[in-house]
Amino acid sequence: MGRYVLRRLLQLVPVFIGTTFLIYWLVWSLPGDPFAGKCGDRPCPDAYIAVMRERFHLDEPLVVQYGRYLWNLLQGDFGETFRGLEVGELISNAYPNTIRLAVVALLIEAVIGLAAGVLTGLRGRGFLDNLTLVSTLFLISLPVFVTGFALQIFFGFELGWIKTTVAKSPAPWEQLIAPGFVLGSLSMAYVTRLTRTSIAENKHADFVRTAVAKGLPQRRVVGVHLLRNSAIPVVTFLGTDLGALMGGAIVTEGIFDIKGIGNLVFDGIIGKDGLIVTGVVTLLVLVYLLSNLLVDLLYAVLDPRIRYD
Structure with missing residues (x-):
């Protein structure tokens, strides 16, 4: 290893x-x-x-x-920027907000997506399965800014359940739940569909029938045998999605006024300050490369047949 x-x-x-x-x-x-x-x-x-x-x-x-x-x-x-500001300092001030937002979005899409995918994959076709497919297709069809404005107007202005803006830095975790849902809504729909397909395909596999024949409880059959073998494509998607969430947070950060690297890149593009854009994108490249390495290492944890000698 x-x-x-x-x-x-x-x-x-x-x-x-x-x-x-x-x-x-x-x-x-x-x-x-x-x-x-x-x-x-x-x-x-x-x-x-x-x-x-x-x-x-x-x-x-x-x-x-x-x-x-x-x-x-x-x-x-x-x-440094054309105005004489250190790019590293600007990134260090904005990066914690974006990484917090990306982590919240990743957790939301992983928990809800995996739970919905496992549930519908085990039950098969029915009302719940059709409802999940329609809901995920609806989320995929909606642009992120539409989802953001809808949640902001309904849950923020109408019901008063959420903060419509996140002006503090570093952003409090509880105020990032709504922006995190908006940012991860598209990926959550893909995770749900990917998990559902993988579970439905593997639940009739030989290793599952063998585990059932041994008399193992259903919780262990699903949680240990079925889910671990079905999670490899989902883990691949989630691992590569972290960099996409951070790089694609420009719209979400703009809607909720989050001072992250999305806003930093936008200001750099508007101001034609190439060092800001180059520095942020270079940082995102590092995130992509390291997350891909982490995903490869997780393969051996999920599937004991995979060994790196």
């Missing part, structure tokens, strides 16, 4: 370099002047633009710029 983990970590290095270079190239090779609008309604003086381009090394070849950025990144330096 140790050699496998070491090998996978070494494999992540070229993937990280390749993806971050692609991100850097896409951000900094876009046409347009990054200093447009920095001087108000009037265009910036040529001397100011020359000084800023030299300060941020924009007059160097793109490969040299990326090499300098990667070297600083390995030392924990994400650079």
